[in-house]
Amino acid sequence: MISWLKGEIIHTWEIASKKGIVLNVGCVGYEIQLLTIQIDKEEDANEIELWIHQIDREDGTNLYGFIEVNQRDLFREIISVNGIGPQIGMALLEDFEVTQLVNAIENKQSNILTKSQGIGKRIAERLIVELRNKLNRFLDNNETSYYNKKDIVHNQFSKYIDEIYLILNSLGYLDHEIKDSIKIITTNEKENSLLLNSLSEEEKTKLMDKHLKEILVKLSEKST
Numbered sequence: 196m197i198s199w200l201k202g203e204i205i206h207t208w209e210i211a212s213k214k215g216i217v218l219n220v221g222c223v224g225y226e227i228q229l230l231t232i233q234i235d236k237e238e239d240a241n242e243i244e245l246w247i248h249q250i251d252r253e254d255g256t257n258l259y260g261f262i263e264v265n266q267r268d269l270f271r272e273i274i275s276v277n278g279i280g281p282q283i284g285m286a287l288l289e290d291f292e293v294t295q296l297v298n299a300i301e302n303k304q305s306n307i308l309t310k311s312q313g314i315g316k317r318i319a320e321r322l323i324v325e326l327r328n329k330l331n332r333f334l335d336n337n338e339t340s341y342y343n344k345k346d347i348v349h350n351q352f353s354k355y356i357d358e359i360y361l362i363l364n365s366l367g368y369l370d371h372e373i374k375d376s377i378k379i380i381t382t383n384e385k386e387n388s389l390l391l392n393s394l395s396e397e398e399k400t401k402l403m404d405k406h407l408k409e410i411l412v413k414l415s416e417k418s419t
Contacts, residue, residue, distance in 0.1 A: 196249055197225075197247045197249045197258065198246070198247055198249075199244070199245070199246055199247060200218055200220050200225060200227070200244070200245050200247055200260070201220065201242065201243070201244045201245075202218040202219045202220035202221075202225070202242065202243070203218070203219045203241060203242050203243075204216045204217070204218060204219075204243065205217050205218070205219045205224065206224075207234060208226070212282075212312075213228055213282075213285075214228070214229060214231050214234055215227050215228040215229050215234075215260075216229060216234065216260075218243070218245070218260075225258060226258065227245065227247070227258040227259070227260040228257065228258065228259050228260070228285065229245075229259075229260050229261075230261070230266075230285060230288055230289050231289060232289065233260075233261070233262050243262075244262075245260035245261060245262065246260065246261045246262075246263070246264045246266070246267035247259065247260055247261075247267070248261075248267055248270055248271055248281075250281060257281070259281060259284075259285065261288075263293070265293050265333055266288055266293060268333075269288070269293050269296065269297070269330070269333055270284045270285070270288060272326060272329070272330065273287060273322065273326070275325075276321060276322055276325040276326065277321075277325075278318075278321065279318065279321070279322065282313070283313060283314065283318065286311050286312050286313050286314065287308070287311050287314065289311075290310065290311045290312075291311070293333055294333070294334065296308075297330045297333045297334060298334075300322055300323055300326050300327055300330060301327055301328070301330065302353050302354040302357060303323050303327065303354065303357045303358075303361070304353060304357055305319035305320055305323060306360075308322060308323075355399070355403070356377065356380065356381065358403070359377065359380070359403065359406060359407060359410070360373055360377065362407065363376075363377075363407075363410065363414075368414060372414060372417070376410045376413045376414050376417075377410060379406070379409055379410060379413065380406055380410075
C-alpha cells in the first residue's frame with residue numbers, strides 16, 4: 196500500500212472533472228489524482244510531497260494525493276461510508292477546508308454539504324448519520340487553534356437552527372417555507388447566539404418551544 200510519495204511533477208492531466216499529475220519518484224511515474232486547488236498551488240513546484248490513498252480494483256489501481264495528511268485521513272473516513280465513492284470525497288475536500296467539513300457534519304448542516312457538486316440531500320444525510328461524533332480527532336489539533344469563543348457560539352446556534360429545521364421538515368413543510376419563516380430567529384442571530392450559550396438544557400428546550408410556536412403561527416398565517 197502506497198501511503199506517501201515525494202517527487203517531481205513531470206506532467207499534469209485532466210479527464211472530465213478529474214485532474215491530476217504524473218509524479219516522478221525514483222524514475223517511476225505515478226499517476227495521481229489531486230484536488231484542483233492543490234494542482235494550482237503546486238504547479239510551479241520542482242518537488243512536492245503527497246499523502247496518498249490507494250484504491251485497487253479489477254480494472255486498475257487509482258492513487259489520490261493530498262498535501263496535508265488530515266485531508267487524506269478525512270477522505271478515508273468519507274469513502275468508508277457505504278455508497279460514497281472517491282469522487283464524492285474529492286468534491287467535498289475541493290470545496291471545504293477539513294475543519295469546515297467536519298463542523299458541517301458534526302452540526303448536521305446538510306444544507307451546507309449539498310452545496311458541493313454531486314452531493315444530494317440523501318448523500319449529505321448519510322454522511323451525517325455515519326460520521327457524526329466520529330471526527331473529533333480532526334478538531335483536536337493546532338489547525339483549529341484559531342477557533343475562538345465567538346466561533347463556538349456560532350456553531351451552537353447553527354446546530355440549534357438545524358434542529359428546528361428538521362422538526363419543521365418532519366411536519367411536512369417545504370424547504371423554501373422553512374427558510375423564509377425561520378428568519379424570525381436568524382435576523383437576530385448575534386443576540387440569539389449569546390442568549391443560547393447562557394442557557395441550561397432545560398431553558399434551551401423552552402426557548403425552542405417558543406421559537407417553534409412563533410414559526411408555526413407565521414406559517415399558518417401564510418397558508419390562509
